[in-house]
Amino acid sequence: MNDEVILYTNPQSRGRIARWMLEEAGAPCRTEVLEYGGSMKAPAYLQINPMGKVPAIVHHGEVVTECAAICAYLADAFPQAGLAPLAEECASYYRWLFFAAGPLEAAIIDSKTFGIEPDAKKQTMVGYGSYGAVLDNLSSWFKSHSYVTGERFTAADVYVGSQINWGVQFGTIEKRAEFIDYAQRVTDRDAYRRANEKDDALMEKA
Template sequence: MSRTNRLQELLGRLRHHDGPLGGQELAEALGVPLRTLYQDIAVLRAVGVEIVSEPGQGYVLPPDVPLPPPALRAPGVEPSAELVFYTNPLSRGGIVHWMLEELGISYRREVLDYGAPMKAPDYLSINPMGKVPAIRHGDVVVTEAAAICAYLADAFPEAGLAPAPDRRGAYYRWLFFAAGPLETTLSLSSLLGVHPSPAQEMQLGCGNSEAVVETLAGAVRDRRFIAGDAFSAADVYVGSHIGWGMAFGTLPRRPEFEAYWAGLEARPAQRRAAAFVDEARQYAAGS
C-alpha cells in the first residue's frame, strides 16, 4: 500500500471510530510497524491534521478537524467544485443523502417532484432516464445510487469511506451485490409478486431469491461493517436496503439484519438524512 493510501486509511479509521484507537491496534490494522505509524501521524500533523494523542488510551481525530490539504487528495479530483444533488425524499435519493452527510461536505440539494419536473428538458440533460438520484460535481455527472456512493468515496478520500485500493474486494463485491441481485430479486418478488421458475432463475442475474437473502444474511452475520473493520460507502448502500427492506416488509426481520442495521441506524449522518424523509412523509400525509 502506498503512503498516500495508507494515510487516507489511517484518517478514515480514526474518523469513524468511537473513542481513542491504540497505536498498536492502528499499526496492526494498517499492516505496518509501530514506528511507521508514528511517522505517518507526524506527517499528517505536519500538514495541519491535528490528531490528538490521549495518554494511555490512543489517538483521536476530533470531528471539527479541517480536511487534509489537496496533496493528500486523489489526483485529478477538484473537491471544491460545486456539487449538486438531485433527489426526491421519497426515493432512493435517501441513500445518496446519507452518503453526503457522512462526507460532511458542502452540497446544493435540488428536490424534484415526480412527473413533469423529472421529465423536463433541463433535468433530462442530467439523467435521460428522468429519475433520481443524480449528482453533478463540477462537470462530472453521475447517476445510479451505488455508482454515486462509489464516486463520492473516491472524490473525497479524506472521509475514509472506501478501503485502500488493494483492500476493496469485499467493498466492491457487496456494494454491487446489493445494487444488482438484491435489488432485482426484491423488486421481482416483493414489489411485483413475480416468482421465477428454476429455468427462469438460471437466466436472471439475481438467481434464486432465497439464495440472495441467505447470502446477504451471511455477509452481515456477526459483522459491524460489511467490507472490513471500518465503516464504508458499502455500509451506506447495503445498510439502506436492509433498513428499508425490514421497514417495508420486502426483507425478513432476520437477527442478522436487525443486528447489522442497529449498528448503522443511529449514526448522526443517517439520522439527518432520515429526518428529511420523515418530514416529507408528514407533509404528504397532511396534504
C-alpha cells in the same frame, strides 16, 4: 475549484441514500428538489439524467447517477472522510456493493413488487437465481461481519445498509437477526440522522 455537489432528489425516493452519503462525506451540497411526473421529466433535467429519475449529482460539471455509483464516487471524491476501501477491503467492498445494486434489488422487485418467482429452469437465467438464495448469501456474510468490509464502516455500508434497513422496515427483506442488527448498527450514526432530518424537513414543506 468549487467543490459543491448539486443533489437532484425527492425526499420520497432513493435520493435519501445519496443524501446520507453526502452527509457522511462532509460534502458541501446544494439541493434541487424535483417532482414526480413534473420537473423530473422536464427537458432541463432530462439533459442531466435522460432516465428522468432521481437521485443524480453534479460535481465539477460531471454527472453521476445510480445510488451505488454515487456512494462510490463520493467516497473517492472526498477521501478525507475515510469511506473509500483500503486495499485489503476492496474485494468485499465491491462484491457486496454491486451485489446489493444488482441481485438483491432485482430479487426484491421481482418477488415482492411483481410477485415473480422464477422456476428452477429460469433461475439459471436470472442473475440472482432466487430471492431465497440472495437473502441466504447476504445473511451468511453478516452473521460473521459487522460491516461490508469487515469491522469498518465504508461507503458500501451506506448503500447496502439502506437496502437492508428499508427492506426490513417494509417487509421486502426477511427480519433475520443479522439483518436487523446490521441495519441498527449502520443507521446509528450522526450523518444518518442529519440526512433524515433534512429530507423530512423537505417533506414537510411539500
